[in-house]
Amino acid sequence: MNPGQLLQGTVCYWRDDKGFGFIATDSGERLFFHIRDFEATPQHRPQRGDLLCFQLGLDKQNRPYALALQLATANTILLTPSTKTISPKGPAIYQIQHQAWCFRYLFFVLLLLSLLAGSFAFTVPLFYLEASLFTYWLYQIDKKLASSGQQSRLPEESLQMFSLIGGWPGAWLAQKRLHHKVHKAPFQREFRFVIYGNSCFLLWLLSESGTAFLHKVALF
Structure with missing residues (x-):
């Protein structure tokens, strides 16, 4: 994933009292995001399963995270293979x-x-x-x-x-x-x-x- 590119992912974890969570992408990555990094105040607080559009950024430790976030709508959903919803999967x-x-x-x-x-x-x-x-x-x-x-x-x-x-x-x-x-x-x-x-x-x-x-x- 390249910085500046518009990407999509599904919220796989969200802690509302702290205002942060993680986005799962179809490539298997898990990206940190914070409520302050939304481009505009979202219509509702993020929830697990929400589809988000975002850009890729790097923190001070050069770790990737999601910024310029927005809740995906019919106008923002990308017509790419990455639009598929990621269902939580893992070992039994x-x-x-x-x-x-x-x-x-x-x-x-x-x-x-x-x-x-x-x-x-x-x-x-x-x-x-x-x-x-x-x-x-x-x-x-x-x-x-x-x-x-x-x-x-x-x-x-x-x-x-x-x-x-x-x-x-x-x-x-x-x-x-x-x-x-x-x-x-x-x-x-x-x-x-x-x-x-x-x-x-x-x-x-x-x-x-x-x-x-x-x-x-x-x-x-």
């Missing part, structure tokens, strides 16, 4: 939850096997890699759900839980690359505690007392 939440439970079972089975084999210290990198890949995938899914405007989202507690059991490197990478959850201060505070808690627990497990505890668990 029940499938994601099922896969998450499968991962939990696999994780604890591998943990039990490593304890029985007495090789926990050698399998730590494998645990972190597996948990990080899965947690990164969860962030991708949640980002797609948010972009498609679905109300059913992955609970933040689930994202934090998978970070806590070793997936926080993948979560950190996903936040940086996908720009997801990075501006939610409460979530970021919890995430820092998760990293600290996981690191302390790992150091304890690798200590003499932690190793003795693991041996007892394995024997039990």
